[in-house]
Structure formats: structure tokens, C-alpha cells
Amino acid sequence: xxxxxxxxxxxxxxxxxxxxxxxxxxxxxxxxxxxxxxxxxxxxxxxxxxxxxxxxxxxxxxxxxxxxxxxxxxxx
Numbered sequence: 001x002x003x004x005x006x007x008x009x010x011x012x013x014x015x016x017x018x019x020x021x022x023x024x025x026x027x028x029x030x031x032x033x034x035x036x037x038x039x040x041x042x043x044x045x046x047x048x049x050x051x052x053x054x055x056x057x058x059x060x061x062x063x064x065x066x067x068x069x070x071x072x073x074x075x076x
Contacts, residue, residue, distance in 0.1 A: 001035055001036075001037070001040065002029075002031040002033075002034050003031070003035060004030055004033075012028065012030040038054075
């Protein structure tokens with residue numbers, strides 16, 4: 001996950017405003033640092049003082065199952 005700090009948001013905004021022709025109608029990506037889901041769970045466990053029940057999943061299988069549920073079989 002890409003994360004950013006408030007100061008980084010400010011610097012990015014200034015840079016965008018200083019370069020209007022380069023940033024007009026363009027996606028602008030801003031990131032201060034990147035963390036993994038595992039790192040995020042560790043931080044949350046420390047912050048809350050409790051163990052989080054995190055598990056690894058197969059993203060392809062999860063997406064496939066979600067798409068099947070969205071097919072609206074038998075409707076219409």
C-alpha cells in the first residue's frame with residue numbers, strides 16, 4: 001500500500017501548481033513510502049494492544065468467487 005504524509009501532500013500540490021502544462025489532465029502519483037499488508041497488521045496490533053486474525057488468501061480464487069456471486073444467476 002502506498003502511504004503519504006501531510007507534508008508530502010503539500011509538496012505535491014505545490015509541484016502540480018508550479019507545472020500546470022506538465023500536469024494538466026494527467027494522473028499524478030504521490031507516495032511517501034510503501035508498506036505491506038503484513039506490516040500494517042503489525043502496526044495495528046501494536047496500536048490496539050490486541051492480536052489481529054489475519055490470514056493469507058489466494059487473490060485469483062477470491063476474485064473468481066466474487067465474480068460468480070455478481071453474475072446474478074437466475075435473475076431476469
